[in-house]
Amino acid sequence: MRAEPMRSIAVVTACLTVLAGCARHGSHTAALSPADVAFQKQLQEQFLDAKPGTVIEIPPGTHALDRVLTLRANGVTIRGAGADQSILSFRNEISGPEGILVYGSDFTIENLAIEDTKGDGLKINDGDNLTIRGVRVAWTDGPKTSNGAYGIYPVRSHHILIEDSSSWGAADAGIYVGQSTDIVVRHCHAEQNVAGIEIENSIHADVYENVATGNTGGILVFNMPNLAQAGHSTRVFRNRVLKNNLASFAAKGAAVASVPAGSGVVVNSNSQVEIFDNDIADNQTANLIISAYFSTNYYNKPGIDPHYDPYPRAIFIYDNRFSGGGDSPDGLELKTLKVAMFGLNGHFPDIVWDGYRDEQHLVNGQPPADERICIRNGNAGVLNADGPHKYKNPTTDASQFQCELPKLAPVELPGRT
Numbered sequence: 001m002r003a004e005p006m007r008s009i010a011v012v013t014a015c016l017t018v019l020a021g022c023a024r025h026g027s028h029t030a031a032l033s034p035a036d037v038a039f040q041k042q043l044q045e046q047f048l049d050a051k052p053g054t055v056i057e058i059p060p061g062t063h064a065l066d067r068v069l070t071l072r073a074n075g076v077t078i079r080g081a082g083a084d085q086s087i088l089s090f091r092n093e094i095s096g097p098e099g100i101l102v103y104g105s106d107f108t109i110e111n112l113a114i115e116d117t118k119g120d121g122l123k124i125n126d127g128d129n130l131t132i133r134g135v136r137v138a139w140t141d142g143p144k145t146s147n148g149a150y151g152i153y154p155v156r157s158h159h160i161l162i163e164d165s166s167s168w169g170a171a172d173a174g175i176y177v178g179q180s181t182d183i184v185v186r187h188c189h190a191e192q193n194v195a196g197i198e199i200e201n202s203i204h205a206d207v208y209e210n211v212a213t214g215n216t217g218g219i220l221v222f223n224m225p226n227l228a229q230a231g232h233s234t235r236v237f238r239n240r241v242l243k244n245n246l247a248s249f250a251a252k253g254a255a256v257a258s259v260p261a262g263s264g265v266v267v268n269s270n271s272q273v274e275i276f277d278n279d280i281a282d283n284q285t286a287n288l289i290i291s292a293y294f295s296t297n298y299y300n301k302p303g304i305d306p307h308y309d310p311y312p313r314a315i316f317i318y319d320n321r322f323s324g325g326g327d328s329p330d331g332l333e334l335k336t337l338k339v340a341m342f343g344l345n346g347h348f349p350d351i352v353w354d355g356y357r358d359e360q361h362l363v364n365g366q367p368p369a370d371e372r373i374c375i376r377n378g379n380a381g382v383l384n385a386d387g388p389h390k391y392k393n394p395t396t397d398a399s400q401f402q403c404e405l406p407k408l409a410p411v412e413l414p415g416r417t
Contacts, residue, residue: 031092036064043069050076058086058112067095071102080112083136083166091116091140097148098123099137110134116141117148121167124154131416132162139169143192145249147171151193155179156228159413163187171249172256173198174215177205179228184411185210194250195220195259196241201227205234206411211242217256217263218244218283223270224255225293225308232272235408241265241280241287245328258296260285260330269293271313271371274408275320282324285334286348286383290315290373292356295387311358313367316405318376322350337391341383349381349396356387366400374403 032040043065046056052075060081065088071078078100080086090099097119100109103126110133114121121137124130137151151167151174154160159182166189167174174193177183183205190196196212198220199205205221212218218241221234241264250257259266262284267273268291280287293310326348329338338348357367366372375382375398382398385391 032064032066039063040065040067047071052076052106055079058088060085062087062089064089064092065099066090066092068093068098069100071100071104071107074104075106076104077108077110078112079108079110082111083113083134086112087115088112089115090118093118099148101125102127105129107131108133112136113138115139119148120150120153121148121170122152123150124157127154127157128159129414130154130157130160132160133164135165137165137167137170137174141169143169143171143194143246143249145171145251147249149173149251149254150176151190152176153178158182160184161186161413161416166190167196168192170194171251172254173220176200177202182411182413184208184413184416190215190218192246194246194248194254194256196244198222198256199231199234200224201229201231202234203229203232204411205231207234207236208238211240212244213240213242214246215244216246216248216250216261217259217266218242218280219264220256220259220266220268221270221273222255222266222268223293223309225304225310230309231270233408234270234272235274235276235410236265237275237277239278239280241278241283243282245282245284255296260289260334262286262325262328262330263289264325265289266291267312267315268296269310269312271309271315272408273312273315274405275315275317278320280320280322280325280350284325284328285330286352287322287325287350288317288320289352289354291354292387294356295354311356312373313358313371314405315373316376316407317351317374317380318404320377320380322377322380325350326352333391337385337394341394341396349383351375351377351380351382353382353384354387355384355389355394369403370405372403372405373401374405375401376404 058080099117105128108131113136139147149172170193173195174190196215264283264287
């Protein structure tokens with residue numbers, strides 16, 4: 001009973017939001033049918049009233065909504081009849097910008113689609129024990145800078161499972177996990193996004209048996225400065241990372257805008273990353289890129305945390321299957337480098353390293369044994385692009401990469417296999 005005044009305040013606030021929206025855009029019902037207005041009202045009430053154990057069912061059909069659905073409760077399940085059957089369309093959204101915004105733990109969302117949000121499709125903040133299964137997030141007009149930034153977007157969360165899900169058309173990352181721990185992303189599909197799948201500043205992630213194709217960059221493992229934690233310990237394996245050659249449509253100034261079109265797997269400034277048993281092919285800049293923060297467009301911005309580590313460390317690449325790619329790199333400098341080294345009709349090796357390393361931390365001219373970049377990948381070539389000297393002395397000498405690192409342990413999610 002003591003919660004009733006808080007609920008009354010929430011209802012009044014919601015009403016004021018509706019009136020504000022009407023003032024800006026005309027009646028908020030104008031773009032919705034009477035049936036959609038009724039459905040939205042019922043759904044909003046279900047989100048507002050949810051408590052542990054609540055199951056919110058999304059029936060088959062395309063349901064037009066014009067405002068964000070916000071959930072603030074633990075132990076809730078949102079369930080549709082299938083990602084091709086239960087569709088929440090936010091094309092006429094006037095209040096948001098997200099489609100579904102969640103603050104809660106022990107949360108499951110499954111078997112539905114979220115389309116055409118003004119901002120992120122599905123965002124989950126500060127949760128624990130999250131399951132995202134059979135969810136499709138899409139911008140149905142195709143890749144556009146005006147699309148929402150993130151498709152599936154858990155952040156600052158723990159024990160996350162994303163499976164059998166997909167994202168299409170995100171202007172930043174389709175499936176993104178940031179500043180989180182203990183993550184599994186599997187059996188997913190990412191296409192027509194700037195970044196297909198991205199693990200950023202996260203600890204203990206397994207990314208496997210996914211398809212990333214037709215993005216600007218396929219699978220990214222990044223550490224960015226000025227965030228709550230640094231990431232490490234990510235395994236990328238048994239994925240298909242193919243033809244990620246889409247011209248970037250990221251917003252100007254976005255971190256992901258620094259990713260060259262034609263990037264397969266990219267590791268930037270992260271550590272303890274294991275990449276193995278993947279099929280990586282036909283990514284026109286390079287099938288696999290290892291880089292430091294200095295290769296992004298953000299190095300000269302003020303205010304970088306002095307404790308931030310900009311270098312990739314302890315990267316182990318082995319037993320991948322590479323083919324094609326490297327034949328048409330993005331950007332004038334990389335194009336010039338490719339032609340100078342390999343000719344007009346040549347191509348970069350499958351693995352490209354920008355050449356940045358911590359010169360203050362070398363032992364006999366090499367990084368410490370547990371921080372090296374190690375490659376055990378048959379006849380796959382590697383290019384040290386010599387980024388620190390503006391590509392003046394690139395080399396394909398792979399002798400420094402002939403090493404091995406201890407393999408990482410699998411991520412375990414309690415109660416989920």
